[in-house]
Amino acid sequence: xxxxxxxxxxxxxxxxxxxxxxxxxxxxxxxxxxxxxxxxxxxxxxxxxxxxxxxxxxxxxxxxxxxxxxxxxxxxxxxxxxxxxxxxxxxxxxxxxxxxxxxxxxxxxxxxxxxxxxxxxxxxxxxxxxxxxxxxxxxxxxxxxxxxxxxxxxxxxxxxxxxxxxxxxxxxxxxxxxxxxxxxxxxxxxxxxxxxxxxxxxxxxxxxxxxxxxxxxxxxxxxxxxxxxxxxxxxxxxxxxxxxxxxxxxxxxx
Amino acid sequence: xxxxxxxxxxxxxxxxxxxxxxxxxxxxxxxxxxxxxxxxxxxxxxxxxxxxxxxxxxxxxxxxxxxxxxxxxxxxxxxxxxxxxxxxxxxxxxxxxxxxxxxxxxxxxxxxxxxxxxxxxxxxxxxxxxxxxxxxxxxxxxxxxxxxxxxxxxxxxxxxxxxxxxxxxxxxxxxxxxxxxxxxxxxxxxxxxxxxxxxxxxxxxxxxxxxxxxxxxxxxxxxxxxxxxxxxxxxxxxxxxxxxxxxxxxxxxxxxxxxxxxxxxxxxxxxxxxxxxxxxxxxxxxxxxxxxxxxxxxxxxxxxxxxxxxxxxxxxxxxxxxxxxxxxxxxxxxxxxxxxxxxxxxxxxxxxxxxxxxxxxxxxxxxxxxxxxxxxxxxxxxxxxxxxxxxxxxxxxxxxxxxxxxxxxxxxxxxxxxxxxxxxxxxxxxxxxxxxxxxxxxxxxxxxxxxxxxxxxxxxxxx
Numbered sequence: 074x075x076x077x078x079x080x081x082x083x084x085x086x087x088x089x090x091x092x093x094x095x096x097x098x099x100x101x102x103x104x105x106x107x108x109x110x111x112x113x114x115x116x117x118x119x120x121x122x123x124x125x126x127x128x129x130x131x132x133x134x135x136x137x138x139x140x141x142x143x144x145x146x147x148x149x150x151x152x153x154x155x156x157x158x159x160x161x162x163x164x165x166x167x168x169x170x171x172x173x174x175x176x177x178x179x180x181x182x183x184x185x186x187x188x189x190x191x192x193x194x195x196x197x198x199x200x201x202x203x204x205x206x207x208x209x210x211x212x213x214x215x216x217x218x219x220x221x222x223x224x225x226x227x228x229x230x231x232x233x234x235x236x237x238x239x240x241x242x243x244x245x246x247x248x249x250x251x252x253x254x255x256x257x258x259x260x261x262x263x264x265x266x267x268x269x270x271x272x273x274x275x276x277x278x279x280x281x282x283x284x285x286x287x288x289x290x291x292x293x294x295x296x297x298x299x300x301x302x303x304x305x306x307x308x309x310x311x312x313x314x315x316x317x318x319x320x321x322x323x324x325x326x327x
Numbered sequence: 328x329x330x331x332x333x334x335x336x337x338x339x340x341x342x343x344x345x346x347x348x349x350x351x352x353x354x355x356x357x358x359x360x361x362x363x364x365x366x367x368x369x370x371x372x373x374x375x376x377x378x379x380x381x382x383x384x385x386x387x388x389x390x391x392x393x394x395x396x397x398x399x400x401x402x403x404x405x406x407x408x409x410x411x412x413x414x415x416x417x418x419x420x421x422x423x424x425x426x427x428x429x430x431x432x433x434x435x436x437x438x439x440x441x442x443x444x445x446x447x448x449x450x451x452x453x454x455x456x457x458x459x460x461x462x463x464x465x466x467x468x469x470x471x472x473x474x475x476x477x478x479x480x481x482x483x484x485x486x487x488x489x490x491x492x493x494x495x496x497x498x499x500x501x502x503x504x505x506x507x508x509x510x511x512x513x514x515x516x517x518x519x520x521x522x523x524x525x526x527x528x529x530x531x532x533x534x535x536x537x538x539x540x541x542x543x544x545x546x547x548x549x550x551x552x553x554x555x556x557x558x559x560x561x562x563x564x565x566x567x568x569x570x571x572x573x574x575x576x577x578x579x580x581x582x583x584x585x586x587x588x589x590x591x592x593x594x595x596x597x598x599x600x601x602x603x604x605x606x607x608x609x610x611x612x613x614x615x616x617x618x619x620x621x622x623x624x625x626x627x628x629x630x631x632x633x634x635x636x637x638x639x640x641x642x643x644x645x646x647x648x649x650x651x652x653x654x655x656x657x658x659x660x661x662x663x664x665x666x667x668x669x670x671x672x673x674x675x676x677x678x679x680x681x682x683x684x685x686x687x688x689x690x691x692x693x694x695x696x697x698x699x700x701x702x703x704x705x706x707x708x709x710x711x712x713x714x715x716x717x718x719x720x721x722x723x724x725x726x727x728x729x730x731x732x733x734x735x736x737x738x739x740x741x742x743x744x745x746x747x748x749x750x751x752x753x754x755x756x757x758x759x760x761x762x763x764x765x766x767x768x769x770x771x772x773x774x775x776x777x778x779x780x781x782x783x784x785x786x787x788x789x790x
Contacts, residue, residue, distance in 0.1 A: 097730070100779050104776050104780035105776075107780035108780070131730070133723065138708065138716075139720065145731050148731075228685075260682065264682045268679060271334050271335075271646055304766070304772055304773060308757075
């Protein structure tokens with residue numbers, strides 16, 4: 074284990090360039106998550122680059138069945154990312170799953186097919202990236218009890234079961250178990266407005282589990298689900314807050 | 328009515344809560360049975376191989392299956408659709424002077440509404456699976472592929488038995504079971520015809536395999552003088568040896584059992600020297616849209632073995648209940664199967680009844696990629712203009728235009744920031760117009776940030 078430049082952070086690899094694909098929701102709604110991701114990666118020793126022409130991976134259109142629109146956005150994303158080098162780090166299991174698994178599929182037979190495969194091979198979700206590189210965040214002061222929400226696409230698409238929890242636990246964050254942690258919160262992208270009643274009922278079940286868990290903060294790896302949960306909590310007047318795992322690991326008050 | 332409308336009515340109702348409770352129990356049992364069995368993953372791989380191999384060569388296996396059945400003196404009828412299947416059985420019943428028919432549980436006979444067609448002719452048709460018996464008494468529809476009365480409580484069933492078959496009220500499940508058993512026993516002994524479904528048929532021996540936990544299929548297929556088995560044409564597997572794999576993954580996935588209590592192997596009618604069994608055996612092999620599905624992008628769905636595991640794990644199913652799907656097949660599998668099997672019956676909104684969480688794919692014993700199939704159908708219906716969600720089109724096209732033009736994207740983010748500051752209160756938007764209002768009926772929306780990440784990067788890292 075090589076020592077990192079910052080106390081409390083260690084990593085086997087502390088050099089190299091990585092590209093940040095920040096995702097559209099972080100870009101527009103939660104830029105703080107992007108900032109935390111940059112600081113976290115820089116502290117570990119990476120030179121973080123941000124391909125400035127990046128936008129949205131196209132998943133909203135893909136999930137809604139609008140393939141032409143999804144292909145257009147996927148092509149743009151692949152073009153921007155393929156012009157860079159090094160690992161592409163994504164602070165989202167869902168957009169990571171899109172870039173790794175679905176983008177190459179929908180671009181099959183398109184001019185960007187090979188580029189999509191190259192991009193997919195370089196793309197890695199943030200918590201997986203940290204864990205694979207042996208990054209541990211230790212001796213973190215934990216003021217609040219957190220529950221970890223396992224987002225579906227990271228959990229099932231990328232096999233991230235236990236990865237986020239492992240990072241939080243090794244950082245010494247006080248964490249409580251969440252009943253039904255593997256159950257969808259009902260966000261599902263445009264599903265939340267296509268089927269609002271069912272989506273809301275699923276959210277209600279999730280919020281009840283969160284309230285019963287005793288957590289003060291819900292931590293997750295996807296801003297999308299966290300926005301859904303946050304919106305539900307706020308409507309109820311709950312004092313429970315949401316945080317992206319990058320913010321917690323970057324040492325922001327949890 | 329759409330799925331959305333039916334589901335909205337069902338939300339939080341007693342029958343949906345009962346469904347949720349039952350589905351969770353079944354899912355829990357499945358998890359235990361899978362965890363205790365280290366070979367399960369390998370068995371699932373093998374089960375998938377068998378199913379996919381067979382689907383790709385269905386004609387090569389259906390021909391021999393029919394030959395084997397006929398060699399044993401059985402009669403095989405290939406039915407192109409529901410009407411042909413029902414007509415065949417009606418004519419058979421009329422010709423043989425049948426008055427009473429006992430049935431064991433069969434989703435395919437639900438699919439073709441066989442009971443209705445036979446009852447129109449004045450035949451007495453009695454369901455003998457406990458769940459289906461309850462459904463029939465209540466003039467209800469199954470809400471689950473393997474547990475048709477998952478939506479009913481034992482209290483309702485007690486009242487139903489008291490009202491419909493003059494039983495003394497009880498809500499004790501064992502007593503209720505005993506009441507049904509006594510009631511049905513007489514009918515079994517007087518029935519002229521037994522109709523069963525088929526879980527799997529072995530092409531090499533012509534053997535029909537049916538699993539139950541109540542033994543009623545065994546009575547249906549042996550006590551009456553005529554046995555009619557009805558199977559979807561995809562139910563064939565190459566050999567009897569394949570049953571080991573198929574039965575094991577089916578039982579563990581469906582109910583968490585190592586094996587179902589009764590596994591019934593039927594190879595034709597009574598032979599000379601047999602102590603009992605029917606005098607005649609008929610096998611109806613039903614197409615009813617399956618050939619068309621086989622040639623479509625959704626062919627893989629025919630690999631389904633109707634275990635119900637995807638229903639039990641699905642949060643949409645658990646919250647909406649089976650009846651919200653509007654047809655015979657519910658849950659994730661129904662959301663694919665109903666629209667492709669019954670193209671003209673208004674199921675085109677079912678592929679949207681999923682958050683694409685992928686839990687169904689994780690538990691499917693055949694490893695069917697149901698989310699991908701749902702996406703495929705969404706694409707197909709969008710292209711054909713047959714979607715409820717056509718209103719998304721203009722918005723997504725505009726969004727795609729913006730997202731493929733970097734300077735427009737950054738302007739869009741800036742505009743979002745202004746919108747957030749103007750409309751948001753304390754960082755939240757509580758009311759949105761038009762379809763976006765579907766979000767804010769029950770949830771607040773965190774307002775777009777005043778400054779995007781792009782803007783932060785430009786200032787602090789200077790690109």
